[in-house]
Amino acid sequence: MVNNKRKYVIPGDVITTGPYRPEQNVILVDNKIIATTVGVSEIYDDSVKVIPLTGMYIPKNNDLVIGKITSHSSLSWEVDINSCYPGMLPASDIFGRNFQPSTDELNSKLKKGDLIAARIANFDRSRDPLITIADRELGKIDSGTLIQISPSKVPRLIGKQGSMIQLIEMATNATITIGQNGRVVVSCDNPDALLKALKAIRMIDERAHMANLTDRVKEMLESKSG
Amino acid sequence: MGGKESDVVLLDEKGIRCDGRTVNQTRKVTIKAGVLKNADGSAYIEFGDNKIIAGVFGPRDVHPKHLANTDTGIIRCRYHMSPFSVTERKHPAPSRREIEIGKVLKEALKPALILDKFPRTVVDVFLEVLQADGGSRCAALAAASVALADAGIPMRDMVSACAAGKVADTIILDVNNEEDQAGQADMPVGYMPNLEKVTLFQLDGVLTPDEYKKCLETAIIGCKQVYEIQKKAIKDKFFGDGENQ
Numbered sequence: 001m002v003n004n005k006r007k008y009v010i011p012g013d014v015i016t017t018g019p020y021r022p023e024q025n026v027i028l029v030d031n032k033i034i035a036t037t038v039g040v041s042e043i044y045d046d047s048v049k050v051i052p053l054t055g056m057y058i059p060k061n062n063d064l065v066i067g068k069i070t071s072h073s074s075l076s077w078e079v080d081i082n083s084c085y086p087g088m089l090p091a092s093d094i095f096g097r098n099f100q101p102s103t104d105e106l107n108s109k110l111k112k113g114d115l116i117a118a119r120i121a122n123f124d125r126s127r128d129p130l131i132t133i134a135d136r137e138l139g140k141i142d143s144g145t146l147i148q149i150s151p152s153k154v155p156r157l158i159g160k161q162g163s164m165i166q167l168i169e170m171a172t173n174a175t176i177t178i179g180q181n182g183r184v185v186v187s188c189d190n191p192d193a194l195l196k197a198l199k200a201i202r203m204i205d206e207r208a209h210m211a212n213l214t215d216r217v218k219e220m221l222e223s224k225s226g
Numbered sequence: 227m228g229g230k231e232s233d234v235v236l237l238d239e240k241g242i243r244c245d246g247r248t249v250n251q252t253r254k255v256t257i258k259a260g261v262l263k264n265a266d267g268s269a270y271i272e273f274g275d276n277k278i279i280a281g282v283f284g285p286r287d288v289h290p291k292h293l294a295n296t297d298t299g300i301i302r303c304r305y306h307m308s309p310f311s312v313t314e315r316k317h318p319a320p321s322r323r324e325i326e327i328g329k330v331l332k333e334a335l336k337p338a339l340i341l342d343k344f345p346r347t348v349v350d351v352f353l354e355v356l357q358a359d360g361g362s363r364c365a366a367l368a369a370a371s372v373a374l375a376d377a378g379i380p381m382r383d384m385v386s387a388c389a390a391g392k393v394a395d396t397i398i399l400d401v402n403n404e405e406d407q408a409g410q411a412d413m414p415v416g417y418m419p420n421l422e423k424v425t426l427f428q429l430d431g432v433l434t435p436d437e438y439k440k441c442l443e444t445a446i447i448g449c450k451q452v453y454e455i456q457k458k459a460i461k462d463k464f465f466g467d468g469e470n471q
Contacts, residue, residue, distance in 0.1 A: 008465045010457060011338075011375050012383035012420040027340070027382060034420065036340060036380040038464050053464050055378025056266070056285060058343070084285040084347045125345050126296070152378065209465055 006042055008209070009035035015048055023049035039152075040209060053209055057083045057151035057181040059129040063120045066141070066179035067131065069110050074101045077110055079118065079131060082151065082181040087131040089118065094133070115141040115185070117177055144177070144187035147198060149205040151182035156208040157201060164204065164214055171221040172197040196221060234404050237394040244404050245274075252388060252400040252448050257369065257459035259376045265352075267377025269459065273365035274402060277357040280369035282377040285347035293348070299341030300348050303332035305366055307355040327363050328353075334367055334387075334416040334426035340380040349379055360403035361389045364414050364452075367426060372456050376463065383418035384456055385425055388448030390415070390441045392433060397440045399448045413441050417449035 009015060013035045015026065022028045025037045026048050035041060039052040059065070059081065067079035067087050079087035092099045094109050110116065117138050123129035133139045149157065157178060158165050169176055174188035174197045184201060188194040200217050207213060234244050241249055253274030262268035265281035288294035305328040309315050320328075335351065351373070353366040364387035371385040391401035393409035401412050411431025417424055424446075433441060 008461065010384065010460045011381035012418065014420060025380065029382070029421065034382065036382065037378055038375055038460055052378060054267070054376060084287065084344060086287075 006040050008039075009041045009050055010038050011036055013041075015041045015050070016043055019046075021047040023047045025050035025052055051155070052152040054150065055152050057081070059083055059085065059087075059120045059123040060180070061120055061123055063180040064138075064178070065118055065120060065131070065181040066146070066177065066183035066185060067116050067118050067181075069112050069114045069116065071112060072106045072110075074106075077106065079116065081118075081129070081131070082148075082179075082183060083129075085123075085128045087118065087120075087129050089116075089131050089133065110140065115146065117141055117179070117185075141177070141185055144175075144185040145194065145198065147184050147186065147201060149182050149184060149201060150208075151180065153205050153208040154178060154180055154182060156213065157184070157204050159214060164217065167214065167218060168197055168200050168221065171218075172200075176201075234408060236405055236408060237396055237398075241396075243393075243398065243402075245402055247400075249396055249398045250444070250447075252451055253402065255365075255368075255452060255455050257372055257455050259372050259459045259463040265373075265377075267373045267375070267379070269369045269372035269376060271365050271369035271372075273359075273361065273368070274400075275357060275359035276355070276362050276365040278362065278366050278369050279354045279356060280366065280373040281352040281354075282349065282370070282373040282379070283352075284349035284377070285341075285344040285379070286350070288346065288348040294346045296345055297342070299339075299344035299346075301332055301336055301339060301341065301351065302348055303328045303335065303351040303353070303370070305331055305353045305355070305363070307358060307362075311355045311358045327366070330426065330428070331363065331367050331370060335370060335374065335385060337423070337425050338371070338381045338383055338385045338418055339374065340382060343380060349374070349377075358403075360401050360406035360412075361414065363387075363426075364389050364416070367416050368452050368456060372459050375460055383421045383423075384453060385416050385418055386449040386453035386456055387414065387416040387426060388445055388452050389413060390445035390448060392431060392437060392441065397437060397444050399444050411437075411441070413445055415442065415445035415449060417446055417453075419450055419453040 015033045037052045039050040065081045067081045071078045077089040081087040118131040121130045121132040172193035177185045256272045258270045261270045267282040269280045367387040389401045392411040413429045416426025
């Protein structure tokens with residue numbers, strides 16, 4: 001039974017039986033592969049997974065996320081990354097090796113409410129995720145429009161090899177930063193194009209479960225420009 | 227509850243119950259998923275005259291902190307009846323009964339949830355009874371399960387629920403308020419339909435071993451009917467205008 005047939009599932013649905021490897025969002029209960037979340041199931045040659053349509057963001061190492069500073073201690077910032085765990089951004093990440101808690105003022109670099117693009121540096125189940133902004137494309141976000149979509153729909157917004165997001169960027173000339181946690185920052189000089197890009201993103205959020213979404217988005221982007 | 231004398235005819239000679247149903251018929255059940263904007267997941271259920279809203283938050287930080295478990299996530303459940311949910315104003319403070327039902331529902335949902343992926347967090351389930359008729363715990367459990375699925379919390383299976391009971395020496399499905407008050411037994415059952423496991427089981431009344439078996443079987447048939455409605459509620463919300471399938 002080798003078919004990659006996609007099927008809508010809800011928790012408890014038996015997707016298939018047989019010697020498959022359970023991957024994301026499925027469990028194996030005596031030879032039956034059961035979905036654990038609402039989503040679309042996909043059967044591969046030897047494995048089964050469910051692409052979720054709802055749910056919270058769970059941090060994963062190396063994910064790009066967009067966070068909001070909520071507070072700081074003398075050694076680190078606490079960042080809301082739209083997850084069940086707060087992100088920890090160590091002060092040495094910004095001040096460098098010779099960081100002195102007694103003299104360096106954390107507030108001078110990042111204040112409460114600031115948005116940052118960050119990467120999950122380390123996360124395991126025993127501790128809160130450690131995040132970093134020490135990379136070229138990371139750091140404080142100064143401009144752009146923030147919109148929030150469901151984290152489970154981020155892969156759809158990006159598309160296969162970034163096809164969807166490239167489509168929107170090309171059509172509107174906008175720069176879009178997507179955090180895996182569902183936060184998206186769009187910056188664009190042309191206000192009309194910005195609105196169109198936002199509309200496209202919202203459309204993907206609402207209709208992520210539908211097939212040939214790329215064509216629909218393309219249609220929408222082109223219809224107004226014509 | 228040994229079957230109090232009352233002037234209501236619970237079951238007439240044709241096998242029709244006081245609200246016009248047959249012995250194997252549930253009340254009308256409708257469920258809608260995703261009714262609250264601020265909750266992570268929600269559902270509204272009408273189970274006969276029961277009207278219940280379920281809201282789910284989480285997984286999220288545990289407060290107070292000492293409740294957190296470093297190995298796994300925890301679930302909390304609050305069942306509350308609105309002051310206007312019954313004929314005589316109900317004091318809004320949680321009563322003994324509500325605390326107990328909250329605990330019982332928490333334990334009925336727990337086996338279905340996979341919380342060990344989220345250590346140090348809590349899933350909060352809030353159940354608000356807007357209008358109560360008999361069997362509100364079953365209705366609340368069914369709604370809670372839809373709300374949890376709506377919130378995207380990993381579950382082994384949905385939990386559906388329905389009661390069965392005994393009136394006029396006959397086993398009936400889905401006990402309503404009159405039958406609960408005047409009947410001989412009431413058995414609320416929570417059931418995972420795909421795993422075929424019972425997660426909630428209570429019994430108020432006296433049954434013979436044979437009646438007991440039949441009553442449980444009847445309740446499970448009811449659970450399966452409720453499950454179809456739960457399934458539809460979730461599919462309507464998520465796959466409402468989808469084309470494939």
